[in-house]
Amino acid sequence: MEITEVRIKLVQDNNERLQAFCSVTFDxxxxxxxxxxxxxxxxxxxxxxxxxxxxxxxxxxxxxxxxARFCNQCGHKLDEDxxxxxxDGRAKLHADIAxxxxxxxxxxxxxxxxxxxxxxRERSKQPGYVCTYDDLDAEYDENLxxxxxxxxxxxxxxxxHAAHAPRGTHAPSSESTVNAGAPESAxxxxxxxxx
Numbered sequence: 001m002e003i004t005e006v007r008i009k010l011v012q013d014n015n016e017r018l019q020a021f022c023s024v025t026f027d028x029x030x031x032x033x034x035x036x037x038x039x040x041x042x043x044x045x046x047x048x049x050x051x052x053x054x055x056x057x058x059x060x061x062x063x064x065x066x067x068a069r070f071c072n073q074c075g076h077k078l079d080e081d082x083x084x085x086x087x088d089g090r091a092k093l094h095a096d097i098a099x100x101x102x103x104x105x106x107x108x109x110x111x112x113x114x115x116x117x118x119x120x121r122e123r124s125k126q127p128g129y130v131c132t133y134d135d136l137d138a139e140y141d142e143n144l145x146x147x148x149x150x151x152x153x154x155x156x157x158x159x160x161h162a163a164h165a166p167r168g169t170h171a172p173s174s175e176s177t178v179n180a181g182a183p184e185s186a187x188x189x190x191x192x193x194x195x
Contacts (some may be wrong), residue, residue: 010119
C-alpha cells in the first residue's frame, strides 16, 4: 500500500497545540480524513480520526458523551467518574475510527504527513497561497472514479446506490413539523420548545 496524496489544512491564529488537519489517500483509491497534527512535548505528531465515547443514562437510556454531567434527554445527573481510565489515570473519552495496527505503519503515515505539513507551511508563506484541503469536488465526480467492480477484482459482487444529496438538504423530520406551530405551554417535558 502506498500513500499517494496528503492534503493539509493549516490552523491559523491558534494558541493551542493543534497545528493542522489533514487527509491521507492510499493507492489513489482510499481516503482517511480528519487526522490532526498536534504539537507535543517531543515535537509534532499525528493523531488519528476519532469519535467521542458515550454511555447511556440510567434514568431514560439516552446516549450522552462521557464528559456530560447531566443527561441531554431527561436532565438526570450523571456520575462524573464513569469513564474508563488508562494506566496513567486519564479518562478515555475518545476512540479511534481508523488507525495503524503496528508501529512501522504508524511511522510511514506520520513521516509522510509531517513532511507534507512542513511543505504546506513553506507554501503558505508564498504570495497567492491557496489551501487544497477543502478542494474535494473532483473526488466525487462519477466520470473520474473507476467502477467498483474494477477496483474489487474479478468475481466481485457489489450493490451500487444513488448519489448522495448535498449536505444540509434533508427534509424536516416528522417530530419537528408536528410541534412547529404549538405554543410553548403545549408540552412541559424537558427540552420542549427547542425544535
